[in-house]
Structures are given as C-alpha cells and as structure tokens.
Amino acid sequence: MRPFPRLADRSFPLAMGTLAIAAFALLVLPLATVAWVSFFEGKIISFPPSGYTLDWYRAAWEMPRFRDGLQTSLRVGLVATAVSLATGVPAALFLARTRFPGRAAIQSVLLGPLIVPGIVAGVALYMFMIETEIATGLQTAQTFGGLCLGHSLIALPWTVRLVTAQLVGMDRQAEEAAAVMGARPLTVFWRVTLPAIRPGLVAGGLFSFVISFVDLEKSLFLVGPGTTTLPIAIINYLEWSVDPTIAAVATAQIAVISAVMIVTDRFFKLTRAF
Amino acid sequence: MVEPGVQGVSLASDTAPPGSVRARLRPGPFPVLPVPALLLVGVGLILPLILIARYSLAEFDPADIALQGLTLENYAKFFGDPFYREVLGRTVAVAAVTTLCCLALGIPAAYAISRSPSAGRRSLLLLLAIVPLLMGNAVRVVGWMVLLSDGGVLNTLLMASGLREAPLRILYTSTAVIVSLVAVLLPFMVITLQSVFDRINPAFEEAAATLGAPPWTAFFRVFVPLAMPGIFSGGLLVFILGMNAYASPVLLGGPAFHMMAPMVYEQAIEAFNWPFASALAFILMAATLVLTLLSGRALEKRYGRL
Structure with missing residues (x-):
C-alpha cells in the first residue's frame, strides 16, 4: 500500500515546512528591505550598497510634505481614536448587555465600515461631502474635519469589536456587588465596569489609531492641500521615484506603528485581537 | 464602616422593587447608547452609499456635476465596451490567482503556527503574521x-548568480501585482486559518496515521475537510480584498495595468464622471458579492453546509 513509506513520510513535513518558510519570508522581506535600504549611501539604490549613512532621515525630515504628513496623520489618528472610543464604547455596552430583536441588525450596521470596501466607501463619502457642500455651503471635503470623519468611521468597528468581546467575557459579580452596596448605576459604570474592561478599551483605542494611521483607500478621497496624510505622501512620491529617502520615511512609519503595538501588547495580547 | 453598606442595602430596598439589583445595574436608558455610533455610520457610510446608488443612474454632463436624469446608460457603457469588461475580467483573475496563492502559502503557515511544538514559537510566528x-x-x-525593480534585490541576485544576463522585467507587470497582493493579503489568510486549525483536535490526524494513512492522505482526507469552514472564510476574505485592491495595482502594475478600484478613483477624481464612477463602484461590489455567493454554493455542494 505504501511503496516508499520513508520518502512519503519525509516529503510531507518538508513540503509544508518549505511553504511555511516561504510565506513568512514574503511577510518579512519587504519590511526588512525597506529598513535596510534607508541606510544606503547612494541616492540610486544598488546592491550591495557602497556604504551606509543616516543622511536620508534628515533629508526626509527636511521635506515639508513628509513632516506635514506625519503631523497630519498623528493628529487625525488621535481625533479618530477619541471619536471611535466615545461612540464605540456605549455602543459596545449596548451590544453586550441587551437582548432585543434589532440587536443583530445594529451590530451589522456598526461593523459595516469594515465590510464595505475602502474605495467604494471612500468615493461615496467624497461625493456625499461635495453634495452637502453644494446644498448647505458647509465645506467638509478636503478639510481636516472631513478627514477625521472618514477615519473615525473606519476605526469604529475595531473599538466595537474589541470592547464588546471584553464586556462579554467579563464577570459581572463585581458590578452586582457594587449595586447591592448602594452604588448608583453611573458610579458602578465608572468605578467597576470601566476598570474591568480596560484592556479592551486600550486595545480598541490603539487599534483605532493604527487603522487610521495606515489608511490609504479612504484618505485618497479625503485629503486636500495641507491635509495630506503620511501614507498618501508616500504613495504620491513613489509615482515619481524610489530612493533611500522614501525608504527612510517608510521606516519612520514602521517605527511609529511598532511603538504603538508594543504598548498595545502589554495591555491586550495582539494575538487575541483578531 | 458597617454603616454606609447597611444604609446602601436599605436604600436599595426602599427605592426599587424586590429583585431589582439587575435593574439598578442598567447604566441609564439603554436604547440611546448606540445612537452616536449609528449616527456616525449613517452619515459617513449609509447616506453616501444611497447617494452613489442614485448617482449611478444619473446622466453625465461634463459641464455640470449636479445630479440629473434617470438612465441605465452608465451600466450599459460598462458592459457594452470590451475595454471595461476586460478590466473586470482582469480584476477577477488577479483576485482569484491571489486567493489560490494565499491558500497554498497560508495553509502551511497557519499549520506551522497551530501545531507549534512550543508556546514561544507559536506567539513569534503569529506576531510575524500580524505585525x-x-x-x-x-x-x-x-x-x-x-525588491522587484530592474536594479533591485531580486535582479541583482539573478544576475550575480549567472541565471540572467539582463534584468528580468518584473516591476510593472501582473506578476509584480500578484506577488505583492499575495504578501499584503497573506496575514488575513493566516490569522483566519490559524484560529480554525486551533480548534481541530490533533487526535484526528494521529488516528489517521495510526490506522496507516500516509501523511499526505491524512492531511487531505482528514485535516483539510475538517478545516474547510476556515479555508472557505479565509479564501473569501482574501478574494474580496483582492478584488478591491488599490495600492498594488497602481504602484506595481504601472499606468497601463487597469483594475477596478483604481478606475473608480480615476473616474471620480480625475475624469469627474461621477455617474460612471458610482456605477463602477456598484459593479465592483455586485461582482464581489455574486462571485462569493456562487463559490459558497459550489463549496457547500461538495463539503456540506459550512
């Protein structure tokens, strides 16, 4: 039945192992390459490099488009995080604690921004903003406020998901005890519920920030003069040239995200977030 | 210190009917809690989608962007022109090939995570996928x-090893688009598969091996059928994201490589043809939906309800 048992036995782990290594290489290679190239001496990327330098980081910082892009991205990220938490936490509380027929429908609506493709949602929001402006004179397209609206929207499902998961897994006895002892509902919420779901809150907030910070598809339609985000500045530059300067900018973005993720991981294991 | 507690309990029994601890836990009237979030999604997503649904049926007048007319012309223009049909075909083909490659690489990667000999290696590999x-x-x-440009890492290695005389043109071809899409979407596949693989008891594979099944047979006849729901949802997710890809086709495919998502952007922002851009967005969503439903039906026929 098994003509070459030894061969067969070894070919399976060998093939699976090789493919798994190829998969992880595909994930890590581009990031490692970007970081490596950002230190190359020559302006034209060639391998192996003639030498190494830190000059490109200074050059990138001196280009207003990247410095402004970084600032815009950080500011939008903070606003999106705040809005996502302020609207998402009450919604999560509702989803985790209520049983009524419309609950599933509300949940699908709130997770909608995760399901509708970024380009479709982006073009729709852009046209809606222009139409609103024509109707009311209120300018939102290509403004900081409009950008924040779009980013809050894509951050919201992450807060809702992570905080709901934390609430569902929470032991409610402490809340009941506090209520029995005479704490008013709002006191129970501030002093018992919120501290108990802190890991979910921190993870929801930090994920909101990261999702906003790296967003491309939504921002494409929402950025304007003076409100260009860092990823948009990166891809605009890439249409003209690939050089160590852009690698330095990309490496800076990698550094920002890594820092946020290291903080996140201390409160909420990243591997549990998906 | 006993005093406040006692007072609290008596207060509770004074003001609320018996057995109402749960009622008191309710932090305010519940139904208003999701309202701000629903407003955000309503204004930011649902109303805009309704608007472009209407726009996709409007007439295009280059001199006036205001919404006017009611026509199916935009959809007719898309399906009547071989150029646009080809773009849709290419989008589907790229997404399908990407999904197959992600499965071929993602299943072994998720298997390696799920069957890791140690917890340390397990979290390291998972982080390599998530980060x-x-x-x-x-x-x-x-x-x-x-990596892929003419003077890039790959071509330098190819020429240094003598495999190629001149640089191999990869950047600005469909190969480059697919390679980068596979890499970009692989984490979604690995994370989805891994969570399903974790729930498959290794005893099944061991039982198959004990009963004499060679590893490949045990894998394809026992493990894969058990993992089918995960393989299906991972494949679906990657296919949807592949259909809607923007950055990879634009930057690695170059100006002559057309896919649906970049075309939506061009029509809306560069050509200012809002009715056609809206129709493209809806065709993209509908094609994604129809293909995922069809593949779901086909897989259910083969493997039972997923």
Whole structure:
C-alpha cells in the first residue's frame, strides 16, 4: 500500500515546512528591505550598497510634505481614536448587555465600515461631502474635519469589536456587588465596569489609531492641500521615484506603528485581537 | 464602616422593587447608547452609499456635476465596451490567482503556527503574521518596489548568480501585482486559518496515521475537510480584498495595468464622471458579492453546509 513509506513520510513535513518558510519570508522581506535600504549611501539604490549613512532621515525630515504628513496623520489618528472610543464604547455596552430583536441588525450596521470596501466607501463619502457642500455651503471635503470623519468611521468597528468581546467575557459579580452596596448605576459604570474592561478599551483605542494611521483607500478621497496624510505622501512620491529617502520615511512609519503595538501588547495580547 | 453598606442595602430596598439589583445595574436608558455610533455610520457610510446608488443612474454632463436624469446608460457603457469588461475580467483573475496563492502559502503557515511544538514559537510566528498587516500597504509596497525593480534585490541576485544576463522585467507587470497582493493579503489568510486549525483536535490526524494513512492522505482526507469552514472564510476574505485592491495595482502594475478600484478613483477624481464612477463602484461590489455567493454554493455542494 505504501511503496516508499520513508520518502512519503519525509516529503510531507518538508513540503509544508518549505511553504511555511516561504510565506513568512514574503511577510518579512519587504519590511526588512525597506529598513535596510534607508541606510544606503547612494541616492540610486544598488546592491550591495557602497556604504551606509543616516543622511536620508534628515533629508526626509527636511521635506515639508513628509513632516506635514506625519503631523497630519498623528493628529487625525488621535481625533479618530477619541471619536471611535466615545461612540464605540456605549455602543459596545449596548451590544453586550441587551437582548432585543434589532440587536443583530445594529451590530451589522456598526461593523459595516469594515465590510464595505475602502474605495467604494471612500468615493461615496467624497461625493456625499461635495453634495452637502453644494446644498448647505458647509465645506467638509478636503478639510481636516472631513478627514477625521472618514477615519473615525473606519476605526469604529475595531473599538466595537474589541470592547464588546471584553464586556462579554467579563464577570459581572463585581458590578452586582457594587449595586447591592448602594452604588448608583453611573458610579458602578465608572468605578467597576470601566476598570474591568480596560484592556479592551486600550486595545480598541490603539487599534483605532493604527487603522487610521495606515489608511490609504479612504484618505485618497479625503485629503486636500495641507491635509495630506503620511501614507498618501508616500504613495504620491513613489509615482515619481524610489530612493533611500522614501525608504527612510517608510521606516519612520514602521517605527511609529511598532511603538504603538508594543504598548498595545502589554495591555491586550495582539494575538487575541483578531 | 458597617454603616454606609447597611444604609446602601436599605436604600436599595426602599427605592426599587424586590429583585431589582439587575435593574439598578442598567447604566441609564439603554436604547440611546448606540445612537452616536449609528449616527456616525449613517452619515459617513449609509447616506453616501444611497447617494452613489442614485448617482449611478444619473446622466453625465461634463459641464455640470449636479445630479440629473434617470438612465441605465452608465451600466450599459460598462458592459457594452470590451475595454471595461476586460478590466473586470482582469480584476477577477488577479483576485482569484491571489486567493489560490494565499491558500497554498497560508495553509502551511497557519499549520506551522497551530501545531507549534512550543508556546514561544507559536506567539513569534503569529506576531510575524500580524505585525506586517498593521504596518499598512504604503510601506509594504515601497519594499516590493525595491525588491522587484530592474536594479533591485531580486535582479541583482539573478544576475550575480549567472541565471540572467539582463534584468528580468518584473516591476510593472501582473506578476509584480500578484506577488505583492499575495504578501499584503497573506496575514488575513493566516490569522483566519490559524484560529480554525486551533480548534481541530490533533487526535484526528494521529488516528489517521495510526490506522496507516500516509501523511499526505491524512492531511487531505482528514485535516483539510475538517478545516474547510476556515479555508472557505479565509479564501473569501482574501478574494474580496483582492478584488478591491488599490495600492498594488497602481504602484506595481504601472499606468497601463487597469483594475477596478483604481478606475473608480480615476473616474471620480480625475475624469469627474461621477455617474460612471458610482456605477463602477456598484459593479465592483455586485461582482464581489455574486462571485462569493456562487463559490459558497459550489463549496457547500461538495463539503456540506459550512
């Protein structure tokens, strides 16, 4: 039945192992390459490099488009995080604690921004903003406020998901005890519920920030003069040239995200977030 | 210190009917809690989608962007012109090939995570899958441009090893788009598969091996059928994201490589043809939906309800 048992036995782990290594290489290679190239001496990327330098980081910082892009991205990220938490936490509380027929429908609506493709949602929001402006004179397209609206929207499902998961897994006895002892509902919420779901809150907030910070598809339609985000500045530059300067900018973005993720991981294991 | 507690309990029994601890736990009237979030999604997503649904049926007048007329002309223009049909075909083909490659690489990777001999290796491999996902597409596309360009890492290695005389043209071809899309979407596949693989008891594979099944047979006849729901949802997710890809086709495919998502952007922002851009967006969503439903039906026939 098994003509070459030894061969067969070894070919399976060998093939699976090789493919798994190829998969992880595909994930890590581009990031490692970007970081490596950002230190190359020559302006034209060639391998192996003639030498190494830190000059490109200074050059990138001196280009207003990247410095402004970084600032815009950080500011939008903070606003999106705040809005996502302020609207998402009450919604999560509702989803985790209520049983009524419309609950599933509300949940699908709130997770909608995760399901509708970024380009479709982006073009729709852009046209809606222009139409609103024509109707009311209120300018939102290509403004900081409009950008924040779009980013809050894509951050919201992450807060809702992570905080709901934390609430569902929470032991409610402490809340009941506090209520029995005479704490008013709002006191129970501030002093018992919120501290108990802190890991979910921190993870929801930090994920909101990261999702906003790296967003491309939504921002494409929402950025304007003076409100260009860092990823948009990166891809605009890439249409003209690939050089160590852009690698330095990309490496800076990698550094920002890594820092946020290291903080996140201390409160909420990243591997549990998906 | 006993006093406040006692007072609290008596207070509770004074003001609320018996057995109402749960009622008191309710932090305010519940139904208003999701309202701010629903407003955000309503204004930011649902109303805009309704608007473009209407726009996709409007007449296009280059001199006036205001919404006017009611026509199916935009959809007719798309399906009547071989150029646009080809773009849709290419989008589907790229997404399908990407999904197959992601399965071929993602199943072994998720299997390696799920059947890790130690907890340390397990979390390291999982982080290797999650971290690139959160870095964003822009950064990873920079990496692929450096790797695949004429003077890039791959061509330098090919020429140094004597395998090629002249650089192999990869950047600005469909190969480059697919390679980078596979890499960009692989984390979604690995994370989805891994969570399903974790729930499959290794005893099944061991039982198959004990009963004499060679590893490949045990894998394809026992493990894969058990993992089918995960393989299906991972494949679906990657296919949907592949259909809607923007950064990879634009930057690695070059100006002559057309896919649906970049065309939506061009029509809306560069050509100012809002009715046609809206129709494209709806065709893209509908094609994605129809293909996922069809593949779901086909897989259910083969493997039973998923």
